[in-house]
Amino acid sequence: MVVEKAQAILKRLARALRLRRGLLALSLSAFLALAILHVFRGLGLPFPYPVLALFLLPPLCLSLSPLRLERGLFWSGRRLGVGGRLAGLAAALRQRDPAFISGILENLSFRPARLFFPEALSLLPPLILGLLLLFPPGISVPPSSVDQSGEAREEVALIPTAEPVAQEKAQRPGPSLPEIPRLPPGFAGQRPPLVLSALLGEEVTLEEAVRRLAREEGLLRRLVELLDRASSHGSLAELEGEIGEILSDLERPDLREALAQALAPGKEDVEKAQALVEAALEGVAQAAASAQKAAEPAGEETEGRVSEGEGPAGQPVAPLSEIAMDEAVGPLPRRELAEVQEGLGLGAGWEEGEPVALGVPYGERVSADPLPTAIRPGQGPLRTGVALSLPGEDGGGERPGEPPPSPQDVEIFLRESPLPPALRELVRRYFELLSGGGS
């Protein structure tokens, strides 16, 4: 009776040890299989899944094959906290000595589960590899703490990550289109100021970001026009200088580089450049819109009111959307107003609080058609470029068929005009005040 009981105990122990051996082999096999699977996936090669069955063979064999129990009895006893009882039991069983067997059995109780710890932890590495296979780290989930407004979600949908783009590209059967520069990775899940910072590649305030985005948009629109013109003429030669200037002023280095490559001498792929600029323009317009939205306190500001944000110099600035080009400017800070008046000779007969009629001395360069009452980034044909130009005395407007002057035009115009440097600086300053601190 005791002999059978002892035999059963040793059989149970042998089974547990075999299982433990199989578990260790399984973890090793699974780790190897998943590692190879990762390598195949990384190389983009199809994995022969039936091969996985081969990796199951070693653990199965080791679990089922007989075990030399004698070798592990002292080790098992220590692990199970029963000391040399198991070895003593085996020795007594070999001698068929029931007195010693029963003596040992009286003080022998153990749980074979203790044999599996910490070996069970060896399953962790393959488990982690498996999880990485199921959830590749390339897909970033937006953190729950950030504002998950509809806008942000829209951005996620509008601006796909690099991986789906690559997949889409791979699936596309036709001729490959030029690669359109996208917004930086991680753009979608962030709040507008962070998005803008990411877009501009540096830490900026929201106002600064709005200003720079507007400028970028203006440059891009001007570039579109120039490229259209080049496309219609069939040559880039005469516009090369201006395009080069615009390119050097662009904020995004990746776009700058892509365009420079597309328009490089000898290549001159205007169509690709147009596609690039259009795509970038779209992204900038979205970013600017979201930034503009973020800049407005929800439900408090109404259209037409001047924002009370601070500009780069700590001065109050009006967002681009609020600049009324065909209206009289509201009360300006006393010092700035004095500068304006002094520079333009408007001080005579003016009293404090009286609206000031602004104008420029070179009306021929300004379009005669009236400008819209408010200019917002991303809306209408008149963009930042127009907003940053000098307003006309005749109420503003553009001549039919002639594009509105861009900041670059104005800058060139100012440089070429025979104005003294101080006055030129004053005009520029005046312009900056109107555009809320922009160049």
Next chain:
Amino acid sequence: MIGKDEISRAQEALARLHQSLGRVIVGQEGVIEVVLWALLGKGHVLLEGVPGLGKTLLVRALSRSLGLSFSRIQCTPDLMPADILGTHVFSEDGFRFMPGPVFAHVVLADEINRATPKTQSALLEAMQERQVTVGNATHPLPDPFMVLATQNPIEMEGTYPLPEAQVDRFLFKAEVSYPSAPELVEIIRRNTEGAGITLPEPVLTREEVLLCQRVVLQFPAHTELLDYAARLVLVTHPRERGAPEAVRKYVLYGASPRAGLALILGAKARAFLAGRFHLEVEDVQAAFRPALIHRVILNFRAEAEGVSPWEVLQEVLRAVPPP
């Protein structure tokens, strides 16, 4: 086949013996234990220590507790083999054999290193063969038979150190150490107050002693433990593969196979004394020192550098991984 009840009875008897010796001997727990291991393993013990540490008292107390016959041989240079083994004497009936003091269950050979090699050899032969041959007749020694020899390690003048082959006959060597201060106080108190030391009454019968010896011999030992003991013995040999550096450097002769027997018998006896039915690795490790300390012969270099056998054996113990 021994029954479980018999084993329990033997364990109880041994516990009584242990207790009885503890009442007489102050301290020296380790020595008492080694002596009991030797008794249970049917072996002999070499007790080494300076005079006055209670070696003789221990042997006398043991023999009294066991209820067995006891004889004492005070070894001197003029002691002859016949003085130990016995001799034929002429009487009215002719020559008859007169047994010597070796014909007792427990024999104390006091200061064995003072006897001449011839006498030592005669005693040691009796220890090994458990019989004495005088003339044409062979006389068996009583069972159980146990020799406890003492030797003084400091007074070497006029002594005959035991040859290695003869030292090997002792299953264990117990080193009797000097008592601690509280133990010494207790020894003084017991010897100077009242009637002095009284030897214990017998607590075991001869049959019980034999039963205990049978149980220990039948004690199951796992093969892994036997392997461990064998490896411990083998690596004491300087030419053996896996021998530690200390062995290669300082050992002249390694332990004999009897050391392996001593290891396992000591381990079994220790487990039995502890009331267990199985052996632990610690049992073998505990028996390691008394089983091997007198069996490893160090070379001149070790002697010159003051290296003790135990220092070398500790390296051996570290070099062999337990099962």
